[in-house]
């Protein structure tokens with residue numbers, strides 16, 4: 723891979739589809755939950771690395787709106803881990819100057835988890851070092867559908883471009899710039915109903931590394947790859963990155 727100084731062209735927002743926990747565990751003859759535990763460790767590690775590398779927004783896909791299809795026992799384990807993560811990580815994130823935001827439909831999450839989320843968001847709301855966005859019970863189509871339902875009646879009279887702005891302001895990611903770089907681990911190359919609207923012009927990097935093994939070096943490699951990309955946004959020439 724071509725080595726480029728990532729300081730020159732750095733993504734403001736990195737979004738990650740953290741995939742491969744189950745396969746990581748299977749390869750070791752361990753139960754899937756062991757992979758999820760290591761996956762939570764990786765999330766912790768990569769959040770620290772992203773902050774150190776100057777990434778300002780980091781979105782982590784933790785649980786999709788389709789992940790409820792998994793066996794109940796696995797869903798329960800994932801929820802248990804999420805509780806544990808929120809309890810143990812909130813203070814750490816706050817110490818690092820990180821702001822936590824959660825996107826996704828909270829109504830299906832247990833009320834104690836919703837409470838932990840609300841507490842974490844309130845505690846960290848003024849932090850500016852990095853914004854960590856956890857996507858929990860998130861679906862890109864659901865995000866778009868709920869935004870459509872929130873549109874004011876006057877929206878139908880807007881010109882398409884103006885409507886796009888109003889529409890984006892009703893998405894769960896309101897106030898967060900679109901991802902510049904989307905990383906998916908574990909060799910899968912699909913978007914799995916992640917940030918559909920928001921990833922319109924995201925650069926995509928796919929790596930075979932399984933999420934529990936993902937570390938700062940892998941993140942740096944993805945940033946290096948990003949720095950080689952020529953983003954044109956439909957134009958014929960490169961659009962200057964800030």
Ligand code: IPE
Nearest residue numbers: 740741742743744745784785
């Ligand atoms: C990602 O790992 C974690 C979640 C989707 C919650 P997987 O559990 O999807 O791992 P694989 O894809 O089965 O290896």
Ligand code: IPE
Nearest residue numbers: 739740741783784785786914
């Ligand atoms: C996507 O991974 C969701 C998360 C990483 C949270 P999945 O493992 O659920 O995606 P598919 O089913 O392989 O597309």
Ligand code: MG
Nearest residue numbers: 741742743744
């Ligand atoms: Mg998977």
